[in-house]
Amino acid sequence: MKIINEQLTYKERAQIYDIEYTESSDHVFLKKYIEAATDILEVPCGTGRNILLYDNKKVCFVDIEIEMIEKIKKKTNDSNFSFICGDICTFNAMRKFDLIIVPREAFQLLIDEKTAIQALQNLYVHLKPLGKLIIDIYRFGKIEQNNQEPIYYNHKVNEGKYVINWSRSFKKKSIKRFSMYETDGEIVKIRYKYEFEKSIKYSEIQMVNYDYNKFLKLIIRTGLRVQQVFGDYNFSQYTSKDNRMIFVVEKDV
Helix, strand or coil: CEEEEEECCHHHHCCCHHHHCCCCCCHHHHHHHHHCCCEEEECCCCCCCCHHHHCCCEEEEEECCHHHHHHHHCCCCCCCEEEEECCCCCCCCCCCEEEEEECCCHHHHCCCHHHHHHHHHHHHHCEEEEEEEEEEEECCCCCCCCCCCCCCCCCCCCECCCEEEEEEEECCEEEEEEEEEEEECCEEEEEEEEECCCEEEEEEEEEECCCHHHHHHHHHHCCEEEEEEECCCCCCECCCCCCEEEEEEEECC
16 A cells, blocks of 8 residues: 555545535534524535535535535535635625534634634624624543544544544545544644555644633624523533533624
């Protein structure tokens, strides 16, 4: 097997994204808010993991990688859907939304506080008065209480060593993904290893390990107001024992 010591880029990952990200544990939760909304923004959208939730809704999908946008476009011909290739900090959709979704742990990829604030400010601009913004945060560093941990992270189990996440078929070929993590202060480094049939590639992401108070301060600094914080996708109110913090915030009139 040929070992390729180079990163599997986000652009390249678009080709396997549909088999890489199949989690749907958040769908019932998101569906409740989607049903009550009329004009929705999802950022980042990837290749459209959540697209089937948006029947009969007006939706704008945003992602920084054009390959992701091209893949999601091929999944639909719905005239209510629009697409933007852009950065969460700077994109301009030229309209406002009554629901904005930042799914799973995506916001935690903004590891610089200045960048995180810029993103929140841009989302604020795109939010209608009394509109809702959902940001899904995972708290790394303790044993999972509600069995909703990301597939790439298992507390202490894959710390400093690769553990297999899944083995799946793509275009009649086998792909295996492994992950490991390391913690450096408030930053969690996730390393992936992809075993293709004839090669191995690697990639790495870094994520901020927010606690409740730190993320709450960011929300307040950008003029948003917390409506609710849930500790899991079953709508239970967040407690200090929960690993997940699903912030539902509003923009005042």
